[in-house]
Amino acid sequence: MELRVATFNIQHGLTGRGEVDVELLAQVCRRLDVDILGLQEVDRHLERTDRVDIAGAVAEACGMACAFGPAIAIRGGEYGNALLVRGDIGETQVLDLPRPSGKEARAALIAEVSIAGSRLTVAVSHLSVPLDDSGPQLAALVDALRARPVPVLVLGDLNREPDQLEPLLADGYTLAGGGATWPAANPRRRIDHVAAKGLEARGVEIPQTPSSDHRPVIATLTANPYGER
Secondary structure, three states: OEEEEEEEEOHHHEEOOOOEOHHHHHHHHHHHOOOEEEEEEEEEOOHHHOOOEHHHHHHHHHOOEEEEEEEEEEOOEEEEEEEEEOOEEEEEEEEEOOOOOOOOOOEEEEEEEEEOOEEEEEEEEEOOOOHHHHHHHHHHHHHHHOOOOOOEEEEEEOOOOHHHOHHHHHOOOEEOOOOOOEOOOOOOEOOEEEEEEOEEEEEEEOOOOOEOOOOOEEEEEEEOOOOOO
16 A cells, blocks of 8 residues: 555645635645645635635545545634545544633544445544643644554554654654645644554655645555564
């Protein structure tokens, strides 16, 4: 099995000029040419993005199946994470993550995925910014994934540098690698990650795009012949 996967915080479809352009975002995502795409900061039916189902619009442009996992309900719309797959999406779960009092709610979308006869578990998430908040969130996500079948793929804006991902690394995940991802114009921090258990990265790309304040992380993954490690 070889898969091309990506994670992308899309900043609800904003361009570098601060304008909402879902059509441009869809073109950008299509050009990524991936089998699995995890999106964060996704609006669905929100007024600020003209009530568009952004994940649905991107999925249609890319010819991919789509699942959406809300983290917040806002005035008739929702905001959260999305998973796009060039294959089938089976059972899905929206995992509400620990939320410090008064802080924005965070969640993870977990799904069983089938691509060309291969099955895997995929989680897409966007964690909080303060390390004291995102630590318990990451631990909760890792704990929830322990019961899921390997291979397992975690795609997300985790708001933590590679050396701050102890719960993932201690549980047998490896990071795809790559350089800084944020801010997009002149990246200084690597906070967007592709992490896998039972899969190995064979290559990583972090392209500049005209959408979002983050750069996507694209990884080519192959089955790990030694299983978990």
